[in-house]
Amino acid sequence: MTEMLSLSNNMPLFLGMMLLKLVVVFVVVILIVAYATWCERKIIGHMQTRLGPMRTGWHGLLQPIADGVKLFFKEDIIPAKANVIPFLLAPMMILVPAFITIAVVPFGPDVTIAGLAVPQQITDLNIGILYVLAFAGLGVYGIVLAGWSSNSKYSLLGGVRATAQMISYELAAGLTIIAVFMLSETLSLREIVAIQSGPLWGSIPFLPNWYVFTQPLAFCLFIITGLAEINRTPFDMPEAESELVSGFCTEYSSMKYALFFMAEYANMVVIAAIAATLFLGGWYGPLPSSLGFANILMKIFAIMFFCIWLRATLPRVRYDQLMRMGWKVLIPLALINVAVTAIVVVLT
Amino acid sequence: METIFFYIIALVALGSGLIVVLCKSPVNSALGLVNTFFCLAVFYVMLYAPFMAAVQIMVYAGAIMVLILFVIMLLNLGTEARKRYTHGVVWAALASLLSLVTFLVFIKKGQITGAAGDITKDVVMSVGHTELIGKTMFTEFLLPFEIASILLLVAIVGAVVLAKKEV
Missing domain, CATH: 1.20.120.1200 (NADH-ubiquinone/plastoquinone oxidoreductase chain 6, subunit NuoJ)
Incomplete structure (x- = not known):
């Protein structure tokens, strides 16, 4: 067991590695976000027997860049009756929690450099999952503030809906995760991935020991609540365009609108990464562990594809249905799951 | 640093x-x-x-x-609420001034000896903060914990009763 690289035993290397990891993760997430928009339009296009973007570059590959340039040169409008400070803060407050959360996701096994073990993870927190839950709950500020400060009825309704929705689904998401760390007996994402390596329950050789097999109900609940929490279809009530124009971001233009757009996809990446780490074994996957990065990216892309597929398939649910499902179906199911897991853990 | x-x-x-x-x-x-x-x-x-x-x-x-x-x-x-409470600020200012004075007196006269007890920084680092809190909460402080949960349950029931009356 080699010693972990830390600030005290090799400061220059630690700072250098930290900076490198931050830059790599940031660039990768930004790239995924940019090309997720292209993939979404392409996939939905083909599912509806259209072609999707075709004009910019080969099969529209330059479309995200063209969109970015276009939004960058749009006029930046602040409504005359808007509440200026919250109006400016809101887009940042929605994007920052998404990017911060990715810091605890491990994307590979430790690498030994200069005799010290360097984890392939920006930081391993003792309270990893709690950190994820804490920052997931902060995303709601951006939406609420955007809705309120725009001083428009559509924005306000979107913001109010988002708050109610996120508060109710956050509870169910937290409860499903509790079942996972009752089994893992740790909150650190790094150790949760370590526990999920090896054959299933130590005995079935052809399946990995992922929590999706041990906790199938929790996995389904997590995906549903995750979709609701990031306001994706079929739960995109806050920006239901048939009722609310564009919801909480109706009054935004130019790069501020682009930030909301990016935040939506960044949140999708985060939820996919957390689901992959908690339930699908993280970087421990079908490919050998030295390719951990490819493993986790593969799982993230699979979950994101599933989200896009859902958007092409399902209609939007009604608001009262959404609330009823959150409180009367998902939370009881999550509680039953926790209770059953507790009994099984005590008995074995 | x-x-x-x-x-x-x-x-x-x-x-x-x-x-x-x-x-x-x-x-x-x-x-x-x-x-x-x-x-x-x-x-x-x-x-x-x-x-x-x-x-x-x-x-x-x-x-x-x-x-x-x-x-x-x-x-x-909006503006209406602000007008109504202009003099309320005085009481809040007095209260916070008092607590500031009390704090200063405590820092000056009180006996602050630094960290003490079994749970040192190293113990927290090796065992884990969450584990320590969980253990003490369910052994040493079980009764206060249960009282707190009953209070919360009462609050939930009360909220439901209040909300039902409106409908």
């Missing part, structure tokens, strides 16, 4: 505290309060209490402040 960091965060905490008190718009005050909670969470992390930090953000910033913000927005507390 840790001291410098502490002072920077303390400065931010004080600044956002001033925003809470001095801002005219209640929403801006609420945002200042959220920032203060963040600074408190940073202090918890510096005191080797990461669980407290996460719970601080989750409960105070993530749940309670969202509800407060929600109420402020829906009630649209």
Whole structure:
């Protein structure tokens, strides 16, 4: 067991590695976000027997860049009756929690450099999952503030809906995760991935020991609540365009609108990464562990594809249905799951 | 380095505290309060209490402040509320002045000997803060914990009863 690289035993290397990891993760997430928009339009296009973007570059590959340039040169409008400070803060407050959360996701096994073990993870927190839950709950500020400060009825309704929705689904998401760390007996994402390596329950050789097999109900609940929490279809009530124009971001233009757009996809990446780490074994996957990065990216892309597929398939649910499902179906199911897991853990 | 960091965060905490008190718009005050909670969470992390930090953000910033913000927005507390409470500020100022004096007296006269007890920084680092809190809560402090949960249950039942009356 080699010693972990830390600030005290090799400061220059630690700072250098930290900076490198931050830059790599940031660039990768930004790239995924940019090309997720292209993939979404392409996939939905083909599912509806259209072609999707075709004009910019080969099969529209330059479309995200063209969109970015276009939004960058749009006029930046602040409504005359808007509440200026919250109006400016809101887009940042929605994007920052998404990017911060990715810091605890491990994307590979430790690498030994200069005799010290360097984890392939920006930081391993003792309270990893709690950190994820804490920052997931902060995303709601951006939406609420955007809705309120725009001083428009559509924005306000979107913001109010988002708050109610996120508060109710956050509870169910937290409860499903509790079942996972009752089994893992740790909150650190790094150790949760370590526990999920090896054959299933130590005995079935052809399946990995992922929590999706041990906790199938929790996995389904997590995906549903995750979709609701990031306001994706079929739960995109806050920006239901048939009722609310564009919801909480109706009054935004130019790069501020682009930030909301990016935040939506960044949140999708985060939820996919957390689901992959908690339930699908993280970087421990079908490919050998030295390719951990490819493993986790593969799982993230699979979950994101599933989200896009859902958007092409399902209609939007009604608001009262959404609330009823959150409180009367998902939370009881999550509680039953926790209770059953507790009994099984005590008995074995 | 840790001291410098502490002072920077303390400065931010004080600044956002001033925003809470001095801002005219209640929403801006609420945002200042959220920032203060963040600074408190940073202090918890510096005191080797990461669980407290996460719970601080989750409960105070993530749940309670969202509800407060929600109420402020829906009630649209505007100029009218501000006019009504101009003299109320005096009492709040007096109370905070008193508590400041008490604190200063305590720091000057009280016996502050630094950290003591079995749970040192190294124990927290090796066992884990969450595990320690969990163990003490379900062994040593089981009765207070159960009382707190019963109080919460009563609050839930009360809320349901109050809400049902309206319908």
